[in-house]
Amino acid sequence: MSNKTLDVFVNPAAGRGRAARRVRRIRDILAGAGLDVILHESREAGHLEQDVAAFVRDGGEQLVIAGGDGSVHEAVNGILGAGGDAALGVIPAGTGNDFAKAAGITLDWRDAATLLADNLLGDAHPRRIDAGRMNGRYFANGAGIGFDARVTALARTIRWPIGDIVYLFAIFRAFTGGIVSPSVVIDAAGGERLWDGPLTLASVSNGPWVGGMFHIAPTAAHDDGKLELVIAAPVTRRRIVRLLPKLMEGKHLDEPDIEHHRVTSLTLRSEGELISHLDGEVQAPAREFQIDVLPGALRLL
Numbered sequence: 544m545s546n547k548t549l550d551v552f553v554n555p556a557a558g559r560g561r562a563a564r565r566v567r568r569i570r571d572i573l574a575g576a577g578l579d580v581i582l583h584e585s586r587e588a589g590h591l592e593q594d595v596a597a598f599v600r601d602g603g604e605q606l607v608i609a610g611g612d613g614s615v616h617e618a619v620n621g622i623l624g625a626g627g628d629a630a631l632g633v634i635p636a637g638t639g640n641d642f643a644k645a646a647g648i649t650l651d652w653r654d655a656a657t658l659l660a661d662n663l664l665g666d667a668h669p670r671r672i673d674a675g676r677m678n679g680r681y682f683a684n685g686a687g688i689g690f691d692a693r694v695t696a697l698a699r700t701i702r703w704p705i706g707d708i709v710y711l712f713a714i715f716r717a718f719t720g721g722i723v724s725p726s727v728v729i730d731a732a733g734g735e736r737l738w739d740g741p742l743t744l745a746s747v748s749n750g751p752w753v754g755g756m757f758h759i760a761p762t763a764a765h766d767d768g769k770l771e772l773v774i775a776a777p778v779t780r781r782r783i784v785r786l787l788p789k790l791m792e793g794k795h796l797d798e799p800d801i802e803h804h805r806v807t808s809l810t811l812r813s814e815g816e817l818i819s820h821l822d823g824e825v826q827a828p829a830r831e832f833q834i835d836v837l838p839g840a841l842r843l844l
Contacts, residue, residue: 546579547663550606552595552618553636554585557610562636569609569634569656576660585617595621598629605630605669605844607659609652611637612684616822619674619683623840630669632659632844638709638755639823642684645750645765646672646843662844669842672765675749677834682821683841685753685760686834688811689725689744690775692820693717694754699825710754714783724777725813732808732835743775743783745811747834751793753823758793762805768838769805776800808835 551570555563570580583598585591591610595618598606606629608618615633622629634655635643649655675682687695698713724741731737738745746753748760748771760771778786778800789795796803816828 546577548581549573549578549663550581550583550598550603551609552583552585552591552598552606552614553609554591554611554614554617557614557637562610562614565636565652566609569636569652572653572656573607573660576657577664578660589617592617592621592624595629596625599625599627603627603629605632605663607632607634607844609634609636611635612639612641612822613637613824615642615683616681616824619822619841620681623674623681623837628842630842630844632663634659639752641750641752641755642822644752645684645763659844667844669844670766671839672841672843673749673768674837674840675747675770675834676837677747677819677821677832678826678829680821680826681837681840682749684750684822685746685748686819686821686832687744687746687753688817688819688832689742690717690722691744691746691753692818692825693720693723695820695823696818696825698754710756711787714787718780718783722778722780722783725815725817727811727813727817729772729774729809729811731804731806737772737804737806737809738774738802741777743778745775746773747771747806747809748773749836757790759790759795761793761796762803766839768836769807770809770834770836772804772806772809774802774804776802806836808833810834 694713729738748763763771811832
């Protein structure tokens with residue numbers, strides 16, 4: 544009996560080099576289970592997305608990402624940007640691995656590779672999950688506008704091999720520039736006004752976790768056709784420090800300076816340009832953000 548072929552896409556820089564150190568062993572696990580592995584290694588930011596898009600346009604029907612949330616982000620944009628429906632498997636090898644946690648994928652990369660091989664060889668059917676879209680770009684886990692996007696940008700500059708703790712360091716580093724509270728207007732589908740005034744951040748979540756350790760949207764689910772909007776009113780540095788333990792435990796939604804909505808789409812407008820991120824990938828500053836959910840847009844192995 545011939546082996547099944549499996550295309551595995553990897554960003555060697557994921558997880559501050561974790562993926563590069565693990566990719567050969569991941570290939571060995573998959574090959575040892577009886578899969579013929581074709582390895583695709585990205586060379587720079589955006590390369591993985593381009594390779595996945597080309598794979599999908601050439602008729603590829605399933606692929607695996609060995610990497611973190613940034614790699615998943617590129618893969619999702621490659622699949623959906625190419626207008627494809629290829630099934631996606633994920634072997635976590637990043638820093639936060641927020642998407643993997645939300646999808647119920649074990650964070651032990653060895654176990655994840657073994658389970659994935661078992662599913663593929665057992666002809667398990669992919670399950671449908673939602674994706675999000677902001678200003679023409681897709682996201683798997685979440686979008687952030689304001690303070691959390693600034694923290695994400697700072698975290699990307701920290702090269703210490705300290706795992707999720709890098710986001711805590713980035714938060715305290717962000718304090719040095721003060722807490723900016725831009726004035727924005729947020730409208731939901733149908734024109735319902737959700738917010739009008741200054742805020743510290745607006746987080747739009749498809750999955751419950753951001754930054755690996757912050758349970759920012761505890762009621763979020765990948766398959767409910769909804770996005771979770773969490774807004775933080777203007778807060779001080781001291782207040783942020785007091786909120787951090789609640790954010791980690793997902794117990795912040797009842798706080799007086801936190802507002803929460805379940806939405807299918809929204810528009811956020813600001814007079815000045817704001818920084819944002821998608822799945823931890825920093826985006827170009829913008830004044831307007833159009834965000835919506837795409838129910839069942841992805842097939843997950």
